[in-house]
Amino acid sequence: RIEFADPADDNAGLRKAKSIVDRIRRRKLYKYVNEYCVPTERLPNWQKVKAEDVVGCQLKNQAHGVELKPDDIVIQNLKIDWAMKDKNPVDHVYFFQNARSSEKFHIPKEKVSTLLPEVFQERKVRLFVKDQEKFD
Numbered sequence: 001r002i003e004f005a006d007p008a009d010d011n012a013g014l015r016k017a018k019s020i021v022d023r024i025r026r027r028k029l030y031k032y033v034n035e036y037c038v039p040t041e042r043l044p045n046w047q048k049v050k051a052e053d054v055v056g057c058q059l060k061n062q063a064h065g066v067e068l069k070p071d072d073i074v075i076q077n078l079k080i081d082w083a084m085k086d087k088n089p090v091d092h093v094y095f096f097q098n099a100r101s102s103e104k105f106h107i108p109k110e111k112v113s114t115l116l117p118e119v120f121q122e123r124k125v126r127l128f129v130k131d132q133e134k135f136d
Helices: 012-027 039-043 053-055 057-061
Strands: 031-037 074-080 121-129
Touching: 053 074
Parallel strands: none
Antiparallel strands: 031 121, 074 121
């Protein structure tokens, strides 16, 4: 709908979408600043990071003439797991001796591989700045 919309159409519902598409086409993307991988031991009690949390920690940037506001940055709270939160999905899979067998069984982790991970969930926090002038 955005692609074929009349450029003169000033529909308020499409204005933001048109602006995003225009920024992408002109390559005016948000600037990636950094990311933080949450340590495994902190995963159970981890709270999502908000823009206000980051801005509150930016005292040293004010000394360089950069004053960040929550609207200046974008925080991406990313959670990656194997669709079962912190559980191993292979623990919930049954195996059979052959195609005709009806007897199901589990394979212990130790017999599958020594390369299986111990943790099945990861959280990352990524920081982007909207205005490239404020990136330094």
